[in-house]
Amino acid sequence: LQKKRHTKKHPLPPGPPPLPFVGNVIGIDPDRPWLAYSRWGTEYGEIDIVIINSERVAHDLLDRRSHNYSTRPPGLVHHLGFFGHDYDSYIVPSSSRTYHVFTDRRIFHEAFHLEAVSSFRPIQMRNAHSLILNLLASPEVYGTHFHIFSTAIIISIMYDYAIVPIDDPFVTLIERSLEIGIKALRPEVTAILTELPILKKVPPWFPGASFVRDAIVLRTLAPMIMDIPFEHVKNNMAAGTAAPSMVSDALKRIPVKTQDEGEAAVQTTSTLYVFLLAMVLYPEVQTRAQAEIDSVIGETLERSPDWDDRASMPYVNAIILEMLRWFPVVPLGIGHATVNDDIYEGYYIPKGATVIANTWFMTRNPDKYPNPTRFIPERHMSKVAVEEPSTHGPDDVSFAFGFGRRICVGRHVADASLFAAVVNILTVFRLERAPGWNVGPDAEGVEWTGGISTHPVFPCIFTPRHTKERVSQLIKMQC
Numbered sequence: 001l002q003k004k005r006h007t008k009k010h011p012l013p014p015g016p017p018p019l020p021f022v023g024n025v026i027g028i029d030p031d032r033p034w035l036a037y038s039r040w041g042t043e044y045g046e047i048d049i050v051i052i053n054s055e056r057v058a059h060d061l062l063d064r065r066s067h068n069y070s071t072r073p074p075g076l077v078h079h080l081g082f083f084g085h086d087y088d089s090y091i092v093p094s095s096s097r098t099y100h101v102f103t104d105r106r107i108f109h110e111a112f113h114l115e116a117v118s119s120f121r122p123i124q125m126r127n128a129h130s131l132i133l134n135l136l137a138s139p140e141v142y143g144t145h146f147h148i149f150s151t152a153i154i155i156s157i158m159y160d161y162a163i164v165p166i167d168d169p170f171v172t173l174i175e176r177s178l179e180i181g182i183k184a185l186r187p188e189v190t191a192i193l194t195e196l197p198i199l200k201k202v203p204p205w206f207p208g209a210s211f212v213r214d215a216i217v218l219r220t221l222a223p224m225i226m227d228i229p230f231e232h233v234k235n236n237m238a239a240g241t242a243a244p245s246m247v248s249d250a251l252k253r254i255p256v257k258t259q260d261e262g263e264a265a266v267q268t269t270s271t272l273y274v275f276l277l278a279m280v281l282y283p284e285v286q287t288r289a290q291a292e293i294d295s296v297i298g299e300t301l302e303r304s305p306d307w308d309d310r311a312s313m314p315y316v317n318a319i320i321l322e323m324l325r326w327f328p329v330v331p332l333g334i335g336h337a338t339v340n341d342d343i344y345e346g347y348y349i350p351k352g353a354t355v356i357a358n359t360w361f362m363t364r365n366p367d368k369y370p371n372p373t374r375f376i377p378e379r380h381m382s383k384v385a386v387e388e389p390s391t392h393g394p395d396d397v398s399f400a401f402g403f404g405r406r407i408c409v410g411r412h413v414a415d416a417s418l419f420a421a422v423v424n425i426l427t428v429f430r431l432e433r434a435p436g437w438n439v440g441p442d443a444e445g446v447e448w449t450g451g452i453s454t455h456p457v458f459p460c461i462f463t464p465r466h467t468k469e470r471v472s473q474l475i476k477m478q479c
C-alpha cells in the first residue's frame with residue numbers, strides 16, 4: 001500500500017518497458033552490458049530504474065545518502081551464496097554482524113587506510129621487481145605475470161605468505177576459482193537467476209546448465225581457498241614465526257577467514273592490461289613517460305625507480321589516472337541496494353531497489369573529458385601537479401573504485417601497486433604493437449573478457465631498453 005501511495009505521488013524513474021519474468025535482461029549484450037545501460041541513459045535521462053549514468057547523481061545518492069544506499073542487493077547475496085562465495089566482503093549486507101576479516105570492514109580499514117598502506121611498499125616494490133624478471137624471461141605470458149604480481153602482493157599483506165615462483169598451489173587454486181567465478185558472477189547471470197531461481201535446481205548434466213556445474217566447482221574450491229592461507233598463519237603463529245600480517249593481527253583478536261584475495265587482485269591485473277593497451281596504441285605517451293623516468297633515474301639505468309621518485313613523475317601519475325578512466329575494469333561497479341524508500345528529484349526509488357553505477361558511461365562524459373575515447377594523460381596534469389598522487393579528490397577518477405560506504409577499501413594499495421608496476425615496466429621495456437595487429441587509438445575492435453570485471457586481450461611485444469644483464473644485476477642488488 002505504502003509503495004502504491006508513493007508511486008502515485010512520485011513516479012518510478014524512467015526506463016525501457018520490462019518484459020514479464022525477465023524484466024529488462026533481454027536486449028543486454030551479456031559481455032558488454034554497460035553499452036545497453038549507456039544507451040538507455042541517453043534515451044531516458046540520468047537515472048534508469050536501477051542504473052545511474054551520471055557522476056553527479058551517483059555522488060548525490062551513493063555518497064551523500066550513503067546510509068540508505070550501502071547494502072548489497074539480496075539477489076546478488078543469494079547468487080554468490082549459491083556459488084560458494086558467502087564469505088565475500090563485496091556482498092555482505094551493510095548490517096551484517098558476522099566477524100570475519102573482510103565482513104568486518106573495520107579490520108580491513110585498519111589494515112588498508114591511507115597512512116597504513118605505506119608500510120606495504122617494500123612488498124609491492126619487491127613484487128614489481130619479480131614481475132620485471134618474469135617479463136624478461138617469458139613476455140608472451142605477460143597476463144600470468146600480472147596476475148601473480150597482484151595476487152602475491154595481497155596474500156603477502158594478508159597472510160605473510162610468500163608464493164613460490166612457479167605453480168604455487170594457492171595461486172593455482174585462486175586462478176581456477178577466478179576463471180569460473182568471473183563468468184558466473186556477471187550481473188546478467190545474477191539477474192536471470194534472481195528472476196528464475198528455479199533454474200538453480202536444474203541438474204548439472206542438463207544442457208545449458210553450465211552455471212550449475214560452475215557452482216559445484218566453486219563451492220568445492222571456496223573452503224580450500226579460505227583454509228590454506230588461514231592455516232598457514234595459524235601454524236606460523238603457533239610456531240612463533242608469524243611476521244605481522246593483516247590476518248595474524250586480526251586473529252589475535254577474533255577468528256577470521258576470507259576468500260577475497262582473488263577478486264581483489266583481479267582488478268589490479270585488469271588495469272595493468274589497460275595500461276599495456278594504452279602504451280601500445282599511444283607510443284607518443286610512452287615516449288614522454290620514459291623521458292620523464294630517464295630524467296629522474298638516469299638514461300643508463302644508474303638505479304631503479306623508487307617511491308621517493310613518485311613526486312617527480314607527474315606524467316606517470318597522470319597515466320595511472322587515465323588508465324583508470326579510459327577503460328574502467330569494473331564498468332558497472334558492484335551493485336548497491338537501498339535500505340529504505342527514497343525520493344530523488346521527484347522520482348520514487350523503492351526500498352530494496354538494486355542501484356548500479358554505470359562507471360563506464362561516466363568516463364565517457366564529453367563535458368568533463370573532451371574526446372573521451374582517447375587516452376590523454378595530459379587531462380589530469382593540473383591535478384597530479386598539485387595533489388599528493390594517492391589522495392583522490394572528488395573531481396578525479398575515484399568513481400573507478402565505487403561510491404559511498406562500499407567504496408573499494410583496497411584503492412590506496414591498488415594505486416601504489418599500479419605505480420610500482422607501471423614505473424618499472426616503462427623503465428625496462430619499450431612496449432610495441434605486434435605486427436599485423438591493426439587497432440586504432442579508440443581501441444575499437446579490441447576483444448574484452450566478459451564478467452563483473454573485464455580486461456582487453458591482445459598481443460604485445462616487450463622490447464628491453466637495457467641489457468638483460470644490467471636489469472637483473474640492478475634488481476638483485478636491490479634484493
Ligand code: HEM
Nearest residue numbers: 089090264267268271330333334401402403406408410414
Ligand atoms: C585497480 C584496482 C581496483 C579497482 C579498479 C577496484 C574497484 C572496486 C570497485 C568498483 C568496488 C565496488 C565498490 C562499490 O560497491 O561501490 C570494489 C570493492 C572492493 N574492493 Fe576493490 N578495486 C581494486 C583493487 C582492490 C584491491 C587491491 C583490494 C584489496 C587489497 C580491493 C578490495 C576491495 C574490497 C574488499 C571491496 C568490497 C568493499 C565493500 O563491499 O564494502 N580492491 N573495488
